[in-house]
Amino acid sequence: MRRLLHMFTALTIALVASTGAPATAGADDSPTTSTTTWSVTPSSADAPDGRRFLELDVDPGDTALDYIAVRNLGTEATTFALTAADGYLTDKGKFNMLTSDQESSGAGTWITLPSTVAVNPGETAIVPVELTIPDDAAPGDHVAGIAASITTAAQAGSGLGVESRVGFRAIFHVSGELRTSVDLQSLRLAFHDQLNPFLPGSATLSATFINDGNTTISITPKISVAGPFGLAPREETLAQFELLPGATRTVKKALPGVWPLGLISANITTAGDPTFSSSTTSLAFPWSQAILLAGVSGVFVWYRAGSRKRLATLLEAARDEGARERAHQ
Amino acid sequence: MKINTFARRASLACTVGVVIACGAAAVASAEEFEGDDVDVTVEIAEVEQPGVLALSVESGSTALIESGSTLTQRQFTGTLPTVTVTDTRDLSEIPEGAGWTVLGTASAFAGNAGQPEIPAGNLGWAPALVTGDEDGYVSAGLEVETVLDAPSQPGNNVGLVDQELLFATGDSAATSDGVWSANAELYLRTPSDVAAGTYTSTLTLSLFE
Numbered sequence: 001m002r003r004l005l006h007m008f009t010a011l012t013i014a015l016v017a018s019t020g021a022p023a024t025a026g027a028d029d030s031p032t033t034s035t036t037t038w039s040v041t042p043s044s045a046d047a048p049d050g051r052r053f054l055e056l057d058v059d060p061g062d063t064a065l066d067y068i069a070v071r072n073l074g075t076e077a078t079t080f081a082l083t084a085a086d087g088y089l090t091d092k093g094k095f096n097m098l099t100s101d102q103e104s105s106g107a108g109t110w111i112t113l114p115s116t117v118a119v120n121p122g123e124t125a126i127v128p129v130e131l132t133i134p135d136d137a138a139p140g141d142h143v144a145g146i147a148a149s150i151t152t153a154a155q156a157g158s159g160l161g162v163e164s165r166v167g168f169r170a171i172f173h174v175s176g177e178l179r180t181s182v183d184l185q186s187l188r189l190a191f192h193d194q195l196n197p198f199l200p201g202s203a204t205l206s207a208t209f210i211n212d213g214n215t216t217i218s219i220t221p222k223i224s225v226a227g228p229f230g231l232a233p234r235e236e237t238l239a240q241f242e243l244l245p246g247a248t249r250t251v252k253k254a255l256p257g258v259w260p261l262g263l264i265s266a267n268i269t270t271a272g273d274p275t276f277s278s279s280t281t282s283l284a285f286p287w288s289q290a291i292l293l294a295g296v297s298g299v300f301v302w303y304r305a306g307s308r309k310r311l312a313t314l315l316e317a318a319r320d321e322g323a324r325e326r327a328h329q
Numbered sequence: 330m331k332i333n334t335f336a337r338r339a340s341l342a343c344t345v346g347v348v349i350a351c352g353a354a355a356v357a358s359a360e361e362f363e364g365d366d367v368d369v370t371v372e373i374a375e376v377e378q379p380g381v382l383a384l385s386v387e388s389g390s391t392a393l394i395e396s397g398s399t400l401t402q403r404q405f406t407g408t409l410p411t412v413t414v415t416d417t418r419d420l421s422e423i424p425e426g427a428g429w430t431v432l433g434t435a436s437a438f439a440g441n442a443g444q445p446e447i448p449a450g451n452l453g454w455a456p457a458l459v460t461g462d463e464d465g466y467v468s469a470g471l472e473v474e475t476v477l478d479a480p481s482q483p484g485n486n487v488g489l490v491d492q493e494l495l496f497a498t499g500d501s502a503a504t505s506d507g508v509w510s511a512n513a514e515l516y517l518r519t520p521s522d523v524a525a526g527t528y529t530s531t532l533t534l535s536l537f538e
Contacts, residue, residue, distance in 0.1 A: 034387070034388050035385050035386065035387050035388070035413075036385065036386060036388070037383050037384070037385035037413075037415070038383060038384065039381040039382055039383035039384070041381070052427070052538060053538075071381060071383075073381065073383050073385075073415075074385070090432065090491040091491070092493065094430040094432060094491075094493065094496070094537070095430075095537045095538070096432050096434070096491055096535055096537060097535065097537070099434055099436065099531075099533040100531070100533065101436050101531070145535075145537060147535065147537075150386070151531070152386075152388060152390045152410075153390060154390055154391075154529040154530070154531070159390060159391070159392055159393065159527075159528075159529050160390070160391040160392075160393060160407065160435070160515065160529070160530055160531070160532050161390060161529065161530070161531045161532070162386070162390065162391060162409070162410065162531070162532050162533075162534065163531050163532070163533045163534070164384060164386040164412065164533075164534045165384075165533065165534070165535050165536070166382070166383070166384040166535075166536040166537075167535070167536075167537060168537065168538065169537065169538075
């Protein structure tokens, strides 16, 4: 009966708590958290125009006026900080722009916009953005980012402030002599033997590409690994990635199932434009197979030596026997 | 035994009660229009506003509290406030092959009294999806270990610089009309001889496509 009463009480309390107004529940313990929701897109002077990023063909010395729309989808009026900074691709190929504490030196400095904008809930603010291309801007692709952010300051103690921002890319194609080129900063091939001599080993290929042209390129590396005289070849195509001018990207590929045929060579090429090809070799000495062979030969030789010794002993015994028989006759 | 029967009877009673209440409400509203058929038409205007890719963050900062320290290493842990991405764009509005990502980058922890700063590489995190389906299009990022740790996955002991919290792989077109939230367990690890004091850093979360 007591257990029943407890269960009933627990159920009642749970019901009351869930149907109670959230405000009262919040007031008792931690302060209520509010959620801010916003989005930022390129815009015309009147309204968002459906572009997902800013892309312009410009000449050095040009100026242009464009707009961004900052939309407050939350329930409270919020003041957003507006920032523009140099853009780059992370080593996983995702776009990001420099953080507020880092200084831009490239396309991020070509964008001028107000430092803050206040937006009422449910409204969209259209903010003008001035684009000024320097007279000495190098030809080719320059990428920046534009974002609206809100910052929550760090608490006392070992605190982490959080700056949250949403934005889009701004890509400038500056006229002039365009060069599309890719090069390898480093190419390394390593072979890893297996303890089990009946299993193949594996190889690791590591290549660092650099875009030494001035346009954004898209690379699909293809690697092929083979033993001497092209024995046991294998080919792999790696995932495509983008490289901004001046950027580097390292790709590593593990290749299982490579037999140690003394020497292995790897060739890396990129399909499409720009094309590129390079190769490297690595020693693939069959250590475990050699040890096995040495072991087997050793046993064989020992056995042969042993049997020769036995044969000699037997012959000796037979000679003695023969000698004794002759002595007896 | 008795409790099971009681619970069963109680839930049955509740269900019957609710059904009766609904039925009564339906009958009551029906009686207002006895006999007459009323045509209801509504004009739904075309919504001109383009769909949005929006970021939502909770207010509330993150404190890192000491927990799990050993003799050689001190550890401070906390939780990142939940970050939500909403995508209401229709397929025609999404650039081909686009995919959005929420990236996190921390700045170095600066001391308040001239202590040597703790590099951002000493901060790691373990993202977790809070709402939304991890249906292969949207995933929470992988765990990131600090530079003081051995990697728990190949090469992941790099610290919190340009690391993914939440991302839509490949085509955003496959993920339109969705809401996804993620948070992360944060951990700051320092050698045990770190100078005492108040350190602060800023973690920048960026949503770009």
